[in-house]
Amino acid sequence: MREPDPRARQARSERAIGVGRLQDQIGYALRRAQLSVFADIIAVLAEFDLSPAKFSVLSVIRENPGASSSDVGRVLEIRKANFAPLLDALEQRDLVVRRASEEDRRTFALYLTPKGRALLARATRAQCRHEARLVARIGESGRVQLLELLDRLTQVSAATVGADGRPEEDTKRPARKA
C-alpha cells in the first residue's frame, strides 16, 4: 500500500476510498481493534447493567477484598473524583459495601456483597465466552503472542512520570490540547 493511483481511484466508485498508510500504523490498528472488541464487551456486560469500568472495579474488589477506594482507583487508573460516583452507583445497587476502616479513619474498606459476588460470577462467565470468541479468531498461540506484544507496548511514558519514577498527581498523564 504505497501511492494511490489516480486512475484506479477514478475507476472505483467514488465511495470506495481507503485510509492509505494509516492502515499500517500501530496506533490506528490498536484503536480500531480496541473499539471493535469493546463493542462486543459492552454489549455482553450491558446484560448485567455493567460498564467495562464497573466490571473491572468489581473484579478488582473480588481479588482484593478490603482494599480502599484509592487502592482500587490507582490500579485501574481511575481518578478519585470519578471513582466516587461510580462506587455510589455500585453501592446503591447493593453490589458493593464501604466499611469504615479502624486503622485509618479516612478510608473505607471495599467488599462485594453476596449479590455483588453472584452478579460478578455470572458476568465473568459471559465475559469468558466473549474471550473465547476472540481466541477463536486468533488462536490460543495468537492470544499469548498478542498479550506479550501489548504488554511491551504498555509502558509509563516519559511524559507521565516524575523524576522518582512515580506517576504524578492522580495516576494519569497531563491533558493536552487538540
Add this chain to the structure above:
Amino acid sequence: MREPDPRARQARSERAIGVGRLQDQIGYALRRAQLSVFADIIAVLAEFDLSPAKFSVLSVIRENPGASSSDVGRVLEIRKANFAPLLDALEQRDLVVRRASEEDRRTFALYLTPKGRALLARATRAQCRHEARLVARIGESGRVQLLELLDRLTQVSAATVGADGRPEEDTKRPARKA
C-alpha cells in the same frame, strides 16, 4: 515496571493490590496498550495542534484528494454530525478546502491546501518517529505479528450490522446503556 520500590508504597500506606485475572484478558490489555500508545501520539501531534482524529482526516484526504465529507467520514467511522465542525476547524486554519462539486451539488470535494500538505508532511515525519519508538520495543517482526493479530480482531460484529450485512445508520453500532 510500575512501582520501583515496594517500601515507598508502604510508606504512603498504599496496599499492593493487583488487577487479578483482568491482566490476561484481551480487551483489558488492548485498552491499556491503546491508551499508553495514544498518550505518546497525542503528545507528538499536539506539537502541530492536531488531534489523532484531525491527523487521520488530513491523511485520508491526502490519499484521496477530492473525496467527499461522507466518504472520509465513512472510512474513518466519524459521524457526519461530528465531522462538520472538525472540518470547519481544519478549513479555518487553511489546511483543507471544500470545493463545490459539479456532478452532485449536495457534496463538497475535499483537498489539502499547500499549507495543509506542508503541515501534514511534518506531522507524518514526527508520527513515523513515534512509530519507530514502538517498533524499538517489539521489533519489526513483532510489529508485523501485531498488525496481523489486530486485523483479525477488528471485525464488524454481529450486533453492528443489519440483516443485509451493511452497517446501520451512520456507520456505527447502536448505543448501549451503562
Add this chain to the structure above:
DNA sequence: TATTGTTATACTCTATAACTATA
C-alpha cells in the same frame, strides 16, 4: 503538610434528532 474521599464543574467524544438542499 500530605492524603482520603467528596462535590462541583468543565472539556472532549460521541450519540441522536431535526432541518435544508439537492438527488
Add this chain to the structure above:
DNA sequence: TATAGTTATAGAGTATAACAATA
C-alpha cells in the same frame, strides 16, 4: 423518498480545583 451536509443538543468519560476529615 433518500442522501449530503449542517446545527443543536445530550450523554458518556475524564480532567481540574476546592474542601473536610484525618494522618
